[in-house]
Amino acid sequence: MVGTTRIDRILEDSFVHEEVFALRPDYRAMLVVIEGIAPAAGDAESEALLVRAEEHARRVAAAGPIEDEPHIASWREAYRAFGAKPQRTRNSLEALTRRAADALPRVNRLTDVYNAVSVLHGLPLGGEDLDRYVGAPRLVRATGSEPFDTVAGGDPVVEHPDPGEVVWCDGEGVTCRRWNWRQGRRTRLTDGTRRALFILDALAPTSDAELEAAADALVEHLGAGATVARRLLAGTDSALG
Known part of the structure; x- marks a missing residue:
């Protein structure tokens, strides 16, 4: 069991x-850990959030090309900075x-809640099962050379990121490729997840x-009765790795 000490x-x-x-000095990551999630099917609250998110996305689409929306355009620029083609591998905010x-x-x-929050607040948001995580995110x-556990053609495979690609990793390998494009199989959230790490880009x-x-x-929608901790990573929290 993951205790508060380990979360900290x-x-x-x-x-x-x-x-x-160096690629994007304006980048920040908010890490949120929620321990004690009660697995549940969607309910009236999560459905209302999804409906609001869908309505918001339709307003964005009606205002002009989705790729020109400022928050999405900014991520397209970030992808180009490390050699990715954003029209082929869309950042998670644009795709969602x-x-x-x-x-x-x-x-x-x-x-459902974290998808809706991502769309409503206009930022990429990923979730990881903390019980399947090895060490701290970086x-x-x-x-x-890093392994990435994914699925291709319906079968589990191990792929590797391109050299220079921006990736989230733990102690065992890549957990999300191209900053926030595709999450790995090993640490994905499931119906039984009770301890989750969320990364807001x-x-x-x-x-x-x-x-x-x-x-x-x-936290408002997922943290009731749970243990919650968070940390903001900004330019002063860099490391040589």
């Missing part, structure tokens, strides 16, 4: 490599907003206050 240590040991901040303009999936309360530029024009508000919304 995980947050204390988390870092963003200085090479990532495009999907939400039609309809978001209904999975379970946990997934955001680095890949060497290309922010670039300008998202302010620190807006990033905090997104984290507050996540």
